[in-house]
Amino acid sequence: MFVQAKGIRALAGTSPAVATLAPRGPATAGRIDLLQAVPGLRWLLTRRWFQFAMILPNLVLFLLFLMAGTFGSPVGNRNIIIIFVWILWWFLLISVLVPFLSRAWCIVCPFPFFGEWLQRRALVDVRAVDPKKGKGGPGTIIGRNRYFGWNLRWPKSLTNIWLQNIGFLGLCTFSALFLTRPIVSVGILGALFVIGTVLAVLYRQRAFCNYVCPVSGFLGLYAMASTIEVRSKDADVCAKCKDKGCLAGGERGWGCPWLMYPSKMDRNNYCGLCMECLKTCPYANMTVNLRPFCADTRLKGYDEAWKAFIMLTLALAYSVIYLGPWGFLKDWANIAEKADFTGFLIYAASLWILALLAFPGLYYVAVWLGRRLAGADIAPAKEVFLSFVYPLVPLGLLAWVAFSLPLVLVNGSYILMVVSDPFGWGWDLFGTAQIPWTPVIPDWTPYLQVPLLLVGLAYGLKTGYGHARRLFTARGQPVRAFAPVSVLLTAITVLFLELYLG
Amino acid sequence: MNVGRGAGEGARRLARRLIHQRRGQIVSGMVLLLSLAGFGALGFLVAPTLPKPQERSFTVVARRYGYDPAIIRVNRGDTVRLRFVSEDVVHGFYLEGHDLDVRITPMRSTVEVHRSGHAGEPEVVEEIVFRAEREGKFRYRCSQTCGFMHPFMLGDFVVGPNRLLPTSIGLAVGLLLGGFILMLTKSGPARAMEKDDAA
Incomplete structure (x- = not known):
């Protein structure tokens, strides 16, 4: 056993959810183990290249959007960034991905890509290390993986989704700008890339996704209703497991980048479906379940x-402003064009x-x-x-x-x-x-x-x-x-x- | 011998419990369905009766990014006469569900009417006349790119008695009251969730 229990607790202490985890094991009623039911799915999800292969096309697409938004037509309905991001992506995200596939968007999300690359200095491979023997050398050892960057702990007072709440509300206050102007959308998407990268260099693992990303906040909330989940199959296996690969990582994969304790996970909120725990579990005890709608029912803060x-x-509010017939409300929201500051206020x-x-x-x-x-x-x-x-x-x-x-x-x-x-x-x-x-x-x-x-x-x-x-x-x-x-x-x-x- | 009798007893008890549970689920479903159907039908029936069809005239003023009137209310069977004015740039008036797409040009009293059924040149008219045949809410939208908020420039054309609204409200109330009844009889679907939680 490489990692002492103390080390595991130290890792877990950074998680927003571990502190509030219920002691009981995950419920299995009404679940179908998709890794057993769908041939080849376990093989696919446990490939090291899986997530990279999912992100890469999306990254290329988003870079195209940024170019189109910067150099293309300023007319919203003639520019791919507006139509693809705010019409197609939004609809697919809220109507298909979240209800049926939980946080599947987080598998393909390109925003943390560069930051995670800098953190790991690897796109596909794992940097595994024996913490007893492998001390020294570049980077920081966390669990059984070596990371680069500053690897600071996220401030404890901010280990919640208040930043995401305020950030999302703030962003949405100016929705009339980014829904209609390609260059504003470039600013927002570009800022998400930059902030995601900077935070990954400063803080350990997916601090940006867990605590800052405005999209992540509502994805987590609504993923509770989703019909899939990543869970452990048998709580006893996890209880007896001394390896704790899902948390500490190892040769087969990274410790949970979302700072979760996957074997005790009982809600979808902070699971980004990266599938690292499927790879790292030595007993193949982590799986993907199909489950009833609204199976996670407890808010914890x-x-x-x-x-x-x-x-x-x-x-x-959006139903009133964007689907309603009242022009004056659209004028109030449309501050950049109408300059009605009183109305906007x-x-x-x-x-x-x-x-x-x-x-x-x-x-x-x-x-x-x-x-x-x-x-x-x-x-x-x-x-x-x-x-x-x-x-x-x-x-x-x-x-x-x-x-x-x-x-x-x-x-x-x-x-x-x-x-x-x-x-x-x-x-x-x-x-x-x-x-x-x-x-x-x-x-x-x-x-x-x-x-x-x-x-x-x-x-x-x-x-x-x-x-x-x-x-x-x-x-x-x-x-x-x-x-x-x-x-x-x-x-x-x-x-x-x-x-x-x- | 005794073991066999005990097992048989247990199986019978389990079967009785399952039948009881299934019966409870069927009763719950029936209660919910009856409540939904009852209140939905009530909503459908409370819609006001229509007065005699009338002729209704409106001048629709289009400006970035709204119409005046923002809401046009008529009744099924009414004859609707629409004239159009644009106060700034070229706007459209696409009426959902009515095969009507109008191009409104500023400083012009005539408009161009496009209908998908009529291929070729658009019709140029001063006034559009049609009968409101379908009840419900139909949005009219700008169909000519007129500025940043163009996709959200719209108005409401509501044709009474618009029974979908009271029927839907009746269904929502039916869900609420059906839920109350199930809760009071303690045989509701929530029982399953409670068991899941306790598992």
């Missing part, structure tokens, strides 16, 4: 709860107050009322609050899908146009540059949005009732405790229905 508030508020302040104070405040009142109605104060207030905020995960995710659907159906024909003419320079590479703007079944969109919102509400109510039963055990208590929140969830759904159909 106010930072995650506020992420849920922010995401649902943004879905609502009203819009930005409303958005921030609603997301950070008003909506959470309203929710808090509903939870408080429920506890009063339930009568007994058995469960801790924080646990009740976090448990009852969870229903915003399925509701918010489905609300985002309902919002994104008309964007891709109406603007999808631009995808074919920019494929042939990515820079908007008049090229016609595949003969599709002159395809006219053709909305696809726009008049049927409401019939798709209604079931999406209702499914979100159904899962919200189901998971909320589940928590109410767990927290309030006396007869009639769970119903009374969850009643105000369930009415609020239904009211939110009705508000979306009113916006989309009324």
